[in-house]
Amino acid sequence: MDITQPAGVDAVKLVVMIVQAAQSVRRNKKTCQQLVHRAQIIGALLNKLQSSGKMQQPEIRSPLKVLEEILREAYVLVTSCRNSNYIYQFLMGRKQADQFRVVQNKIDSYLLLFPLISHIETAGHLDQILNAIRPSQSQV
Numbered sequence: 001m002d003i004t005q006p007a008g009v010d011a012v013k014l015v016v017m018i019v020q021a022a023q024s025v026r027r028n029k030k031t032c033q034q035l036v037h038r039a040q041i042i043g044a045l046l047n048k049l050q051s052s053g054k055m056q057q058p059e060i061r062s063p064l065k066v067l068e069e070i071l072r073e074a075y076v077l078v079t080s081c082r083n084s085n086y087i088y089q090f091l092m093g094r095k096q097a098d099q100f101r102v103v104q105n106k107i108d109s110y111l112l113l114f115p116l117i118s119h120i121e122t123a124g125h126l127d128q129i130l131n132a133i134r135p136s137q138s139q140v
Contacts, residue, residue, distance in 0.1 A: 011064060012050060014071035015043035021078045028081050031100040035074055038107045042067070045114050059120065063113050070106045077103055 009017070022036045046064075049055050055064060077099055 011068045015039045025081045067110045
């Protein structure tokens with residue numbers, strides 16, 4: 001896979017690409033697997049959102065675009081660990097480990113948005129239910 005390929009790819013496909021790319025990583029394998037674990041959590045959440053048809057709502061779509069950019073960054077980082085030669089990995093291993101931590105922190109900050117999105121979604125449903133069961137003003 002070419003690292004330019006993630007341009008225009010949605011978040012769900014990026015998660016799959018990250019998991020596939022991580023299978024052949026040679027250096028920073030443990031840190032890479034931690035990133036993959038986060039990506040898989042995101043993938044499961046996104047699949048749930050996608051099946052509900054909520055991913056096109058503006059309040060969900062906006063943070064999702066930022067998350068897609070972070071996942072692209074993660075994909076490029078994972079592929080750099082896979083494709084680099086041993087000497088480069090040895091010299092740049094510490095820097096890459098730091099880059100993994102930065103990407104993981106960015107992902108974690110966006111994972112915090114999912115409970116908020118869920119809360120907004122639940123509150124909206126409760127409002128719809130309350131409006132449906134309240135007697136209208138004309139009946140009172």
